[in-house]
Amino acid sequence: MGDKPLLKPPGKWIVGGAILVALTTAAVGIARVAQLQPGEEASAEGQQASETGGRLVTALGRVEPEGEIIKIGAPAGERILRMLVQDGQEVKQGQAIAYLESYPEQLAERDLAKSQLQEAKALLASEQQLGQVQVQEAQTRQAQVSQPKAEQMRAQAATVERLKAELTLAQKDYQRFQYLQERGAISAKELDDRALALRSRQEELNNAAATFAQLRQQLQTDFANATTQVDMARAGTIKSQVQTQVASRIRELEVANARLARTIIAAPQNGQILKVLLREGEAVPLGGSQGGSDGDPTIVEMGNTSRMVVVAEVYETDIRHVKVGQSAMVTSPAFDGELYGVVKQVGLRIGKNDVLDTDPAANTDSRVIEVKIGLANGSPVAQLTNLQVDVVIRPQG
Numbered sequence: 001m002g003d004k005p006l007l008k009p010p011g012k013w014i015v016g017g018a019i020l021v022a023l024t025t026a027a028v029g030i031a032r033v034a035q036l037q038p039g040e041e042a043s044a045e046g047q048q049a050s051e052t053g054g055r056l057v058t059a060l061g062r063v064e065p066e067g068e069i070i071k072i073g074a075p076a077g078e079r080i081l082r083m084l085v086q087d088g089q090e091v092k093q094g095q096a097i098a099y100l101e102s103y104p105e106q107l108a109e110r111d112l113a114k115s116q117l118q119e120a121k122a123l124l125a126s127e128q129q130l131g132q133v134q135v136q137e138a139q140t141r142q143a144q145v146s147q148p149k150a151e152q153m154r155a156q157a158a159t160v161e162r163l164k165a166e167l168t169l170a171q172k173d174y175q176r177f178q179y180l181q182e183r184g185a186i187s188a189k190e191l192d193d194r195a196l197a198l199r200s201r202q203e204e205l206n207n208a209a210a211t212f213a214q215l216r217q218q219l220q221t222d223f224a225n226a227t228t229q230v231d232m233a234r235a236g237t238i239k240s241q242v243q244t245q246v247a248s249r250i251r252e253l254e255v256a257n258a259r260l261a262r263t264i265i266a267a268p269q270n271g272q273i274l275k276v277l278l279r280e281g282e283a284v285p286l287g288g289s290q291g292g293s294d295g296d297p298t299i300v301e302m303g304n305t306s307r308m309v310v311v312a313e314v315y316e317t318d319i320r321h322v323k324v325g326q327s328a329m330v331t332s333p334a335f336d337g338e339l340y341g342v343v344k345q346v347g348l349r350i351g352k353n354d355v356l357d358t359d360p361a362a363n364t365d366s367r368v369i370e371v372k373i374g375l376a377n378g379s380p381v382a383q384l385t386n387l388q389v390d391v392v393i394r395p396q397g
Contacts, residue, residue: 057321057393059371060353061312061330063381065303066374069274072300074100074265074284080299083280088383091267097300098278103263106256113256117249124242138230149219156212163205170198265299272305274385303385308378310341312391313353313368322346326396328373332389335380343393345372 074080079101085091174194181191278284278299285297310330314322324346330339347370373391381387 055321055395057314057318059312059314059318059368059391059393061310061373061389061391063308063310063384063387063389065271065274065305065385066307066309067269067304069301069303069385070268070271071298072097072265072268072302073297074098074299075262076284076286076297078102078263078284080278080280080282080284083276083278085273085276085300087273087276089273091271091273091302093267093269095267096264097267097273098265100263100265103260106260106263110253110256110260113249113253117246117253120242120246120249124246127242135230138226138232141226141229149215149222153212153215153219156208156215160205160208160212163201163208167198167201167205170194170201174198267302270304271302274301274303274305276300305378305382305385308375308381309344310339310373310375310389310391312371312373312393313366314371314393316350316367316369319346319369319371321395322371322393323396327394329392329394330373330375330389331392332387334384334387339375339377339380341373341375343371344374347371 080098081101081103082099083097084099085097091097174191174197177186177191177194180186181188276299284299310328312328322343324343326343328341328343330341331337350367350369353366353368371393373393375381381389
C-alpha cells in the first residue's frame with residue numbers, strides 16, 4: 001500500500017509524452033500537406049479529403065498587379081532624352097513617362113506647322129473680309145440698277161394709263177362727231193380732225209406701251225447681271241486658293257502632331273511605375289533581355305498596384321480540383337500572417353512553371369496551369385510585384 005504512490009508519476013509522464021508525440025506528428029502532417037509535390041499526390045489525397053469530397057490544392061505563385069504587368073516600349077534605335085518617372089511613382093493615364101531624342105526636332109516642326117496654319121487662317125480672314133466688301137458693293141450696284149429703272153417704269157406706267165384714258169375720250173368724241181356729221185350738223189372736215197386726233201392718241205399709247213416694255217426688259221437684264229455679280233462675289237468668299245491652303249496646313253499640323261506624339265511615351269492607364277529599364281541617354285535596344293519585342297522593346301514596366309492578385313501555378317493533375325469562387329490562402333516569409341482571396345480565373349493553357357521552388361529536389365520542369373486569385377486585401381504586397389508565395393486553395397463547401 002505504501003509503494004503505490006511511487007508508481008503514479010511515471011504514468012503521468014508517459015501520458016504527457018504520448019500527447020506531445022501526437023501533436024508533433026499532426027503538425028508535421030499539416031506542414032507536409034503544404035509542401036506536396038506532384039508525385040506525392042496519390043499518397044496525400046486521402047489525408048486532404050474534406051467532408052464535401054474536395055481536397056486542398058497547394059501551389060507556388062507570384063504576386064502581380066491586377067491586369068498584369070504592362071510593358072511600355074519605344075521605337076528601336078531611339079535614345080531616351082528625358083525620363084520623367086522613377087520606380088514606385090504613381091502615374092495617371094496619358095501622363096508623359098519619357099521624351100525620346102527626336103522630341104525637340106518634332107516639337108519644332110509641330111510649332112512651325114502651327115504658325116503656318118495661323119498665318120493661313122489670318123490671310124483667309126482678310127480675304128473673306130475683302131470678299132464681304134465686294135459682296136456689299138455688288139449688292140449696292142444691284143440696288144442702284146434696279147431703283148432708277150423701277151422709278152422709270154412706274155412713271156411710264158402712269159403715262160400709259162393716262163394715254164389710255166385720253167384714247168377713250170378721243171374715241172367717244174369721234175363717235176359723237178360721226179353721229180352729228182351723219183345728220184349734217186357738222187362738216188366732214190371737223191369729223192376728219194377728230195379721226196386724226198383719235199389716231200394720234202392711239203400712236204402715243206402704242207409708243208408709251210413699247211417704252212414700258214423696253215424699260216421692264218432692261219430692268220430684268222440689269223438686275224440679273226447685278227445678281228450674278230453678287231453671287232460671284234459670294235462664291236469668291238466661300239472657296240478660294242487661301243481656303244485650300246488652310247485645309248492643307250491643317251493636315252500638315254495633324255501629321256506633325258502625330259509625329260510629335262510618337263516621341264512622347266505616355267502611361268496607357270492609371271498605375272504605378274514598377275521598374276525603369278532605361279535611363280536618359282541610353283538607346284532603346286532591338287528587343288533582348290529587357291523583355292521587349294523587336295522594334296518595340298520595353299523601357300518601363302508599370303501596373304495597377306491598387307489591386308493586387310496572385311497567379312498560382314497549379315499542377316495539371318490538380319487543376320480538376322480548382323473552380324472559380326474557391327477561397328485561397330497565401331503566405332510568404334516576406335509578410336506577416338496570411339492573405340486571403342478568391343479564385344477569379346482558371347487558365348485555359350498548360351505551360352511550364354515560371355515560379356521555381358527553393359527546394360533543390362523540386363521539379364523545375366512541371367506542367368502547370370495559371371490560376372488567378374483576387375486578394376481581399378492586397379496592400380501588404382502592393383510593393384512586392386513578382387514576390388514568390390505559397391498558395392493553398394480550399395475545397396468548396
